[in-house]
Amino acid sequence: MGGGESKPGKILIIVPVFNVPHVVVTENKWKDLQYVKNYQPQTKAVSHVRVLLYGPVGAGKSSFISSVTSVLRGRMANVALVGANNADQSITKHYKTHKIKKEVRGNFYPFVFNDIMGLEEKTGQGVSVEDIKLALKGHVKDGYKFNPVSSLTPEDPGYNSSPSPDDRVHVLVWVCSANTPNVTPAILQKMRDVREAASDMNIPQLVLVTKVDEACAETEKDLKNIYKSKHLKKKMSDISSALGVPLNCFFPVKNYSKEISLNDDVDSLILSALRVMIDFGDDFIETM
Ligand SMILES: Nc1nc2c(ncn2[C@@H]2O[C@H](COP(=O)(O)OP(=O)(O)O)[C@@H](O)[C@H]2O)c(=O)[nH]1
């Protein structure tokens, strides 16, 4: 589900996730898990695929990284990076690379995540479009603290003047919550600016729609109902037309938030999204 076979031949066929029957989803969980666990970049030019998660505070970016960690470990991971509430903006102001440890000591998966808060309505809040462009090109050093009122400049110690292929962003993931109202024109403009910049750099993009459990009463009752939810379909097509990202690049997920154990339905959605992120990133690396 989500991504068809992309290798060999490098033809990637994306199937809209909500058209796929549930039984296929569960079967594919194990295939997707194996695939991401065995993944290695096709070229030696990089040691990892860098995924940039971009979206408003509270959209579920940190929760997605924690959820991926949990699914790969096969048990709930420490969710310390998740904000206690939506007003907690402190955690994502730093540009930090999140790596996930493999079972073998000292080894990490060859995909890493950065998350950037953005899409805040007022100027002086969220990361500026200029800084996001710099991050896409690899100019932002790990640990740099974004300053919402002034962009990073080459004179700043946080500026990486000669980014390696590893420092660049290989896939941009828009993170939107399924239970929030439509975006305002100001935010939409910012989204389009970032989207245009990423497209100019040929960086592949996809949309992660989080909190599908909170999207409507049916999905709250049973996650399998996401394939039937009219509300979710409408939400996705609204974002799709606003942003100009085709619907077949949309991945609905439910992050682990309150659970104490893993669940196949939740894992399947997370893994299919992760698999496509990796494939898109890998394809981009080849063209770099
Ligand atoms: N029900 C539900 N809650 C979620 C989901 N994803 C995130 N949350 C909750 O939303 C809040 C904000 O999430 P967080 O990951 O910190 O958002 P970030 O600011 O984008 O990093 C936290 O309380 C999470 O537990 C989801 O898919 N479903």
Ligand SMILES: [Mg+2]
């Ligand atoms: Mg966060």
